Amino acid sequence: MLLAACVSVRSRPAEGPLDEAQAYLHTWAAGDFAALRSRVTEPPASFEAQHQRFQGELRILSSRFELGRIERQEESAEASFRAIHLLQGLGEWEVDGTLRLVRRQGRWWVRWTPAVLHPEARDGSRFSRTRTRPERAALLDGRGQPLTHEGEVITIGVEPRRIQNLTAVSSALQSKLGVDPVRIQKALSAPGVAPERFLPLIDVRPERYQQVRPALAPVPGIFFRRKNARLSPAEGFAAHALGRVGEVTAELLPQLGPAYQPGDTVGLSGLELAYEPQLAGSPSGEVRLTLPSGKVRVLHRFTGSPGVPLHTTLLPEVQSAAEAALEGLAQPAALVAVDPRTGAILAVASRPLEQPLNRAFTGRYPPGSTFKAITAEAVLATGLGPDARVSCPPEVRVGGKRFRNFEGESFGDTSLRLAFAHSCNTAFVMMADALPADALGAAARRFGFGVSYPSGLPSPGASFPPPRNEAEQAAAALGQGRVLVTPLHMASVAAAAAAGRWRAPYLLTELAGGPSASLATGTRAPLHALMRAAVIEGTGKAAAGIAGLVGKTGTAEFGNVLPLPTHAWFIGSREGIGFAVLVEGGGVGGRVAVPIAARFASALSPAPLERSPVTAVTR
Incomplete structure (x- = not known):
């Protein structure tokens, strides 16, 4: 029979020794020592004090009781019980005890001695405890x-x-x-x-x-x-x-x-x-x-147990490169790096340091033109190649909404390569409009959008709500509208573009082997070519001197006050590492995020880097 503090305490005398034992243990569990005294025959003057010392010296948070057998004589009885005391900082301590009861003046009473607290306790005994915490694991x-x-x-x-x-x-x-x-x-x-x-x-x-x-x-x-x-x-x-x-x-x-x-x-x-x-x-x-x-x-x-080390996937040299790349930055920012072969997170940095928000994992932002890497994969999956001809007019209307290029640029009849490299909005809006139904959504799912995955710390991943009309489809193709991502997820997108397969990013080795998805057949190589063109001759040209770097810039509008502020993005890969850079409210991706990405990417290999003049860029 389990007796806990949540059971109401009866104030009337119990009718038999079983009832009295139950009532006594209920009252003890409730911690009402004054009421407990009223059930004891000839209680000592220090009755409450002894209970309070017992509870205080051992730091007892709560007590519950299991009543055992009752052995009754004519005017006396013995009830066995088990006490389970919860000691703060240590755990549960179980004690087998005995209540001795006597019948006087028509009712049953508990005959109390310190042995009720513990069978070995005597008058003048004192309880104490020790506690040692193990060394914290690394x-x-x-x-x-x-x-x-x-x-x-x-x-x-x-x-x-x-x-x-x-x-x-x-x-x-x-x-x-x-x-x-x-x-x-x-x-x-x-x-x-x-x-x-x-x-x-x-x-x-x-x-x-x-x-x-x-x-x-x-x-x-x-x-x-x-x-x-x-x-x-x-x-x-x-x-x-x-x-x-x-x-x-x-x-x-x-x-x-x-x-x-x-x-x-x-x-x-x-x-x-x-x-x-x-x-x-x-x-x-x-x-x-x-x-x-x-x-x-x-x-x-x-008996305690030692702490168990936690195995992360971070690599100190990659993490140090990420920290150095963000050094001196006044605006909120994040940088995440991922191993394309496994999804292991190699570095994660968030700024400012003094703010508790982990922007890299929990910040949710529109990805802007970095999403064009996904739109491009959907287009490449239809059979078009980097040299396919596309149109890049200054503006285009879809679903009654006008879409324009950055600073009014226009490249006319051009190649998919150049449209991607220079981040032509109108070209991608028209290409997305021509895609089969749900082709863009399917591409987003291949890059992990809408997929829940454990990363080691809370992270909401990326969402691509089904477009409700043509205008939303066009905005989504540019990484705007209702599309939202974390920097962590966009690093996994960059890694997927490098590997041809999206793998859920994870920070702890025990989480390896999470969800994954293959990109459309035959899209990896042409997508790599498009992302290399963006760095060599397009909006990421400020980093053109870094050998092997591929990527995509992004300038993502947010808010509702004109002119709309923008987040600055860059996603890319180099030396077998996919990464994402976000500068919150930073402005133009090519001007703000690319130099950070260049500092990070240049630190990924000790080999001499190609060098070229730094050119002002626009995305």
């Missing part, structure tokens, strides 16, 4: 080498009573470290904050500390503390993907469950949070009883 790179290690950091924070000018404190921390003033205000106004308490705000590495200390140290109220912390290879290295660790927050503690307690160091974001139980392992500990004689008995041992 995050590993694609070669099985650790990406994390223990090292020194400096915590920068504030002490409320020492602040003379809050504006000066906020301004200094924001300008030097990007700390949001709102966050400082929330920390200062949180309930229970003592004026003399140090409020941590941000951890920095020693080298960063040396850079900012001269500007921060003179500001009254800003203080520094050194501590050991879990570090990645470099500051900001795959920060949004790997995540960070720190002291468990009040909001997170209930989500992690009873194996955790205040003060624990846990994953707070990224993979560190998503795979917290695996990385942290489980703690070991003991429940101890100190007898009045001073002798200590171990009543129970919790």
